[in-house]
Amino acid sequence: GAGVSQSPRYKVAKRGQDVALRCDPISGHVSLFWYQQALGQGPEFLTYFQNEAQLDKSGLPSDRFFAERPEGSVSTLKIQRTQQEDSAVYLCASSYGQNQPQHFGDGTRLSIL
Amino acid sequence: GQNIDQPTEMTATEGAIVQINCTYQTSGFNGLFWYQQHAGEAPTFLSYNVLDGLEEKGRFSSFLSRSKGYSYLLLKELQMKDSASYLCAVTKTGANNLFFGTGTRLTVIP
Numbered sequence: 001g002a003g004v005s006q007s008p009r010y011k012v013a014k015r016g017q018d019v020a021l022r023c024d025p026i027s028g029h030v031s032l033f034w035y036q037q038a039l040g041q042g043p044e045f046l047t048y049f050q051n052e053a054q055l056d057k058s059g060l061p062s063d064r065f066f067a068e069r070p071e072g073s074v075s076t077l078k079i080q081r082t083q084q085e086d087s088a089v090y091l092c093a094s095s096y097g098q099n100q101p102q103h104f105g106d107g108t109r110l111s112i113l
Numbered sequence: 114g115q116n117i118d119q120p121t122e123m124t125a126t127e128g129a130i131v132q133i134n135c136t137y138q139t140s141g142f143n144g145l146f147w148y149q150q151h152a153g154e155a156p157t158f159l160s161y162n163v164l165d166g167l168e169e170k171g172r173f174s175s176f177l178s179r180s181k182g183y184s185y186l187l188l189k190e191l192q193m194k195d196s197a198s199y200l201c202a203v204t205k206t207g208a209n210n211l212f213f214g215t216g217t218r219l220t221v222i223p
Binding site: 003004031033035040041042043044045048050055056059091098099101102103104105106107 | 117143144146148153154155156157158161163200202204208209210211212213214215216
């Protein structure tokens with residue numbers, strides 16, 4: 001079956017614009033995660049969903065970041081009033097459940113000018 | 114945060130064996146994952162250790178010592194395509210996400 005799909009693959013936005021990043025997880029995966037990866041670093045956790053419930057958003061860096069998964073499948077990460085420090089690769093991952101391997105998408109490379 | 118340490122870069126020769134170490138200091142440690150990430154691509158799952166000992170999977174093996182807070186990934190019969198970053202990540206009780214180290218960039222040379 002298909003893996004985790006993210007779109008767009010690349011996004012360039014001007015500082016102050018809002019952006020929306022989409023994640024389509026593997027079918028049947030209950031858990032969905034968003035991570036932020038800076039160049040040369042490991043991914044850092046942003047937020048976690050179990051089905052449609054956002055159970056952990058402790059990693060979101062500010063209230064400009066918002067994520068949703070309204071039907072327990074596709075998820076959207078929205079960043080409002082983007083700033084240059086938001087430039088990074090945003091990775092989405094899904095899994096069957098806790099302590100199961102997470103399967104990652106190729107990410108969205110976000111560049112804020 | 115979590116203290117997860119890996120060497121930043123390593124170089125090894127095609128056909129050889131390389132060991133990538135990872136040490137961690139974290140409360141509530143549950144298990145440890147290794148992922149491979151080629152530049153510009155998704156991290157892909159390699160191994161998961163929750164008990165002490167060695168897990169072997171083809172050319173790749175992973176070891177865990179919970180008492181020492183230590184793991185390693187062993188890659189045998191290195192191939193050029195093994196050039197990538199290798200990410201060590203831990204899980205904790207009470208949290209569902211992965212806590213990653215900074216990754217080790219491995220370069221395989223002819």
